[in-house]
Amino acid sequence: MKNNKDIDALVKFSKALGHPIRIAILKHLATQTTCCTGDLVGVLPLAQSTVSQHLKELKKAGFIQGEVIPPKIKYCIHQENWNMAKALFQHFFDGCFVTNRSIIDDH
Amino acid sequence: MKNNKDIDALVKFSKALGHPIRIAILKHLATQTTCCTGDLVGVLPLAQSTVSQHLKELKKAGFIQGEVIPPKIKYCIHQENWNMAKALFQHFFDGCFVTNRSIIDDH
DNA sequence: ATGTCTTATCGTAAATTTACGATAGGTCTT
DNA sequence: AAGACCTATCGTAAATTTACGATAAGACAT
Numbered sequence: 001m002k003n004n005k006d007i008d009a010l011v012k013f014s015k016a017l018g019h020p021i022r023i024a025i026l027k028h029l030a031t032q033t034t035c036c037t038g039d040l041v042g043v044l045p046l047a048q049s050t051v052s053q054h055l056k057e058l059k060k061a062g063f064i065q066g067e068v069i070p071p072k073i074k075y076c077i078h079q080e081n082w083n084m085a086k087a088l089f090q091h092f093f094d095g096c097f098v099t100n101r102s103i104i105d106d107h
Numbered sequence: 108m109k110n111n112k113d114i115d116a117l118v119k120f121s122k123a124l125g126h127p128i129r130i131a132i133l134k135h136l137a138t139q140t141t142c143c144t145g146d147l148v149g150v151l152p153l154a155q156s157t158v159s160q161h162l163k164e165l166k167k168a169g170f171i172q173g174e175v176i177p178p179k180i181k182y183c184i185h186q187e188n189w190n191m192a193k194a195l196f197q198h199f200f201d202g203c204f205v206t207n208r209s210i211i212d213d214h
Numbered sequence: 215a216t217g218t219c220t221t222a223t224c225g226t227a228a229a230t231t232t233a234c235g236a237t238a239g240g241t242c243t244t
Numbered sequence: 245a246a247g248a249c250c251t252a253t254c255g256t257a258a259a260t261t262t263a264c265g266a267t268a269a270g271a272c273a274t
Contacts, residue, residue, distance in 0.1 A: 007130050017121035019232085023114050023199075037251055050233050052252055057231095070241045071250050086200035092130075093193035126262085144221055157263050159222055164261095177271045178220050 010092055013085045016061035021046065022054050026063060029077055036072040117199055120192045123168035128153065129161050133170060136184055143179040 016022060021044060028043065029035050037055060041048045055075060058064045062081035067074045123129060128151060135150065136142055144162060148155045162182060165171045169188035174181045 007127055010130060011125055011127050014121045014124035018118055018125045020114055020118050021232095023117060038249095041251095047234055048251075049235075049253080053232075056252080068241090071248090073251065082200070086196075089193075089196045089200065093189070093196065128262095145219095148221095154264055155221075156223080156265075160262075163222080175271090178218090180221065 006088060006091075009084070010088050012061050013063070013088065016058055016063055019054070019057075021051075022058055025051075025054060025058060026077070029064060029075055034074050035076070036069075036074050038072065040075075113195060113198075116191070117195050119168050120170070120195065123165055123170055126161070126164075129165055132158075132161060132165060133184070136171060136182055141181050142183070143176075143181050145179065 017026075024044065025040060028040065032039070037048070037052060040055075041051050044051055046054075055064065055066075059066065062078055063085070064075050065078045067076070124133075131151065132147060135147065139146075144155070144159060147162075148158050151158055153161075162171065162173075166173065169185055170192070171182050172185045174183070
């Protein structure tokens with residue numbers, strides 16, 4: 001946790017994880033070999049537009065990616081970013097007790 | 108990540124981490140042997156009431172605890188819950204991928 | 215008791231998030 | 245070209261979050 005970019009990333013990831021539906025989506029995606037919006041709509045107690053909105057948030061955070069397979073869109077975990085998020089949280093919880101300088105900007 | 112209680116806890120922790128000021132507070136608390144509200148107010152670009160509000164959120168999430176040492180209140184990381192959060196995130200990022208079928212079964 | 219110091223809470227406005235139905239867009243099939 | 249299918253986006257209302265100043269609450273000192 002050395003710079004502001006890491007903090008921003010941590011905040012970004014945390015925000016995305018801060019809703020039970022999005023956790024559910026990620027867990028579902030992680031256990032499916034293939035999964036499109038419609039599948040999630042069928043499982044979640046939400047309107048299609050709302051599910052799409054949550055998918056958009058997860059995509060914006062970098063957790064997932066979509067692949068167009070007409071007429072559907074297959075979603076899956078963005079493995080690289082997933083690992084990055086995992087490392088960020090890990091370092092935060094571990095390394096929060098090692099170095100720190102300025103509270104706002106620890107260059 | 109077996110039940111809803113874990114998911115709720117994960118969401119609760121994620122929400123608390125979903126704001127840069129709160130990350131800054133946690134990082135600051137983690138490196139101070141002692142730290143009260145006033146110290147944080149002096150360092151953060153926010154009003155006292157706002158800092159107090161963020162501290163309340165962090166306390167609600169379980170990340171921190173306050174000890175009254177008149178006339179101040181000393182805050183510190185709630186170690187037990189901190190470790191619990193760490194474990195939760197770890198299991199979430201790890202355990203979401205107990206199986207990797209992509210090698211055996213494409214799409 | 216009064217005043218001081220520190221922090222929490224109240225009241226509020228502005229911004230953001232969440233949810234929905236309706237609609238638009240893109241691709242394939244006929 | 246028309247229709248069917250799937251998903252994203254738009255417009256929106258309700259709920260939540262964030263920030264502030266003002267005020268209250270608690271403990272000590274005078």
